[in-house]
Every structure is written in C-alpha cells, then in structure tokens.
Amino acid sequence: xxxxxxxxxxxxxxxxxxxxxxxxxxxxxxxxxxxxxxxxxxxxxxxxxxxxxxxxxxxxxxxxxxxxxxxxxxxxxxxxxxxxxxxxxxxxxxxxxxxxxxxxxxxxxxxxxxxxxxxxxxxxxxxxxxxxxxxxxxxxxxxxxxxxxxxxxxxxxxxxxxxxxxxxxxxxxxxxxxxxxxxxxxxxxxxxxxxxxxxxxxxxxxxxxxxxxxxxxxxxxxxxxxxxxxxxxxxxxxxxxxxxxxxxxxxxxxxxxxxxxxxxxxxxxxxx
Ligand SMILES: O=C(O)CCC(=O)C(=O)O
Numbered sequence: 060x061x062x063x064x065x066x067x068x069x070x071x072x073x074x075x076x077x078x079x080x081x082x083x084x085x086x087x088x089x090x091x092x093x094x095x096x097x098x099x100x101x102x103x104x105x106x107x108x109x110x111x112x113x114x115x116x117x118x119x120x121x122x123x124x125x126x127x128x129x130x131x132x133x134x135x136x137x138x139x140x141x142x143x144x145x146x147x148x149x150x151x152x153x154x155x156x157x158x159x160x161x162x163x164x165x166x167x168x169x170x171x172x173x174x175x176x177x178x179x180x181x182x183x184x185x186x187x188x189x190x191x192x193x194x195x196x197x198x199x200x201x202x203x204x205x206x207x208x209x210x211x212x213x214x215x216x217x218x219x220x221x222x223x224x225x226x227x228x229x230x231x232x233x234x235x236x237x238x239x240x241x242x243x244x245x246x247x248x249x250x251x252x253x254x255x256x257x258x259x260x261x262x263x264x265x266x267x268x269x270x271x272x273x274x275x276x277x278x279x280x281x282x283x284x285x286x287x288x289x290x291x292x293x294x295x296x297x298x299x300x301x302x303x304x305x306x307x308x309x310x311x312x313x314x315x316x317x318x319x320x321x322x323x324x325x326x327x328x329x330x331x
Pocket of ligand 1: 246
C-alpha cells in the first residue's frame with residue numbers, strides 16, 4: 060500500500076488517518092482468533108471480569124502469525140508513508156478495555172516522532188466505544204495545547220459533555236478497519252462495553268539526529284519492556300518476534316533493540 064499525497068497531507072494536518080477495510084473479513088478473523096489466544100494465554104485475559112482494563116505488552120509478538128503484521132505491505136506502507144520506510148517498531152498494547160478512556164495524548168513530543176496503529180476487533184459506534192479524536196491536536200499551536208485546555212473538563216468549562224468536546228469526531232469502525240495516529244493527537248473512547256477488544260502497534264521514526272536520539276531514549280525510558288520492568292527474555296521484544304524475523308523485519312527491530320539493551324542491561328539479549 061502506498062499512501063497518496065492527500066492521505067499524507069490529511070495525516071499531517073489532522074493527526075490521524077482512518078483506513079476502512081484494510082483487512083478482509085477472513086484476515087481479521089484469524090487476527091482476532093490469534094489475539095484471543097494471546098490475551099487469554101499470556102495477557103491476563105482469563106482474569107478479566109469487566110470491572111477494569113486488562114492490558115498486556117507486545118500483543119503481536121507472542122505468536123508467529125501475528126508477528127507477520129509487521130511484514131504486511133499494507134501496514135508497512137501505511138506507517139512508512141507517514142514516518143518513513145525505515146521506521147522503528149516499538150511494541151504496543153493489547154487490551155480488553157472496560158468503560159471509558161478519558162481524553163489524552165500518548166506523547167507531547169511537539170513534532171511527528173511516533174505513531175500508533177490501532178486495530179479494533181468489534182464493531183464500534185459513537186455510543187459503544189469507538190475511537191474519538193480531536194483533529195489537529197497534535198500540533199503545539201492547537202487551542203487545546205496552546206491554552207492548556209483539558210477536554211476532560213469540558214462539562215465544567217463549557218457545559219458540554221466530554222464525549223462531545225467541540226471539534227472532536229467519533230470514528231465509528233468495523234473489524235478490519237485500521238486507524239493510525241500521531242502519538243501527540245488527543246484521543247478517547249466513551250460508552251464502550253466491559254470487554255472492548257483492541258490492540259496497537261507503536262512505531263517511531265528511525266533516528267539519526269541528536270535531538271531524535273535523545274527523544275528516543277526518553278521514549279524508551281517509558282514506552283518499552285524495560286521501562287515497564289518486564290523481562291521478555293529477548294530485550295525490547297518478546298522472543299517470537301525476534302526468532303521469526305527475516306532480514307526485512309529485522310530492519311524495523313534493530314535500532315530500538317540495540318538501544319534498549321544499553322539502557323536496560325539487566326534485560327539485554329544474551330550474545331551467543
Ligand atoms: O480505544 C480507546 O480506548 C482509546 C485507546 C487509547 O487511549 C490508547 O491507545 O492510548
């Protein structure tokens with residue numbers, strides 16, 4: 060998949076891009092089945108009782124077939140189209156969500172540094188927990204950021220419920236659709252049920268400048284296996300992702316894998 064100039068403009072302007080039906084029903088069928096096995100066997104899903112979110116790291120990294128999402132030309136074209144074909148894969152989270160997720164960005168880097176690709180595995184509407192976005196809020200000059208407005212206080216500030224925060228949009232979605240957004244873009248979900256299934260892939264730019272490398276270190280001090288004090292047994296990534304990687308996938312694992320080993324030597328990959 061190659062993004063059009065208009066899609067790239069859209070992403071850069073509004074901070075997200077929604078691709079309907081990126082995966083066929085057959086494909087999302089196996090993706091969902093693999094996700095279920097993973098969250099049940101690895102991610103704490105067996106204990107999910109719907110009162111709070113169940114979340115685990117590296118959702119695509121535990122099973123060989125899910126790892127291949129990182130080899131998929133559509134996914135690589137989507138991510139590569141916005142942050143460059145040499146992007147770094149940076150893990151992600153798998154979830155059974157329960158209830159609302161308030162408004163938040165995942166970062167405040169002030170520039171396009173990292174993105175999230177989100178897969179929602181159930182049909183979702185504006186009343187049942189679909190992703191909401193404040194378009195343009197990744198931009199430091201956007202009114203939310205410039206005036207330090209917390210959209211979660213919308214009711215108190217404007218007598219408008221948070222879920223209807225002015226200018227926000229509700230991205231109703233079907234399984235197979237995919238959303239990519241800048242980590243700096245404000246997003247939320249309202250009205251979801253007790254077992255809303257969703258997983259993400261995070262990626263950063265490949266870094267060469269000192270500024271970007273400094274940012275990558277800050278990023279990994281929080282958003283990484285080591286940052287969460289988790290020993291994957293293979294450094295930044297869970298072993299299946301690394302063990303089944305061909306040369307092409309390896310390019311997306313190299314930079315962060317190497318830096319993670321230095322930052323978290325207690326979890327570093329063992330050299331043969
Ligand atoms: O679907 C949601 O609840 C929003 C997802 C989210 O907040 C996130 O991935 O950071």
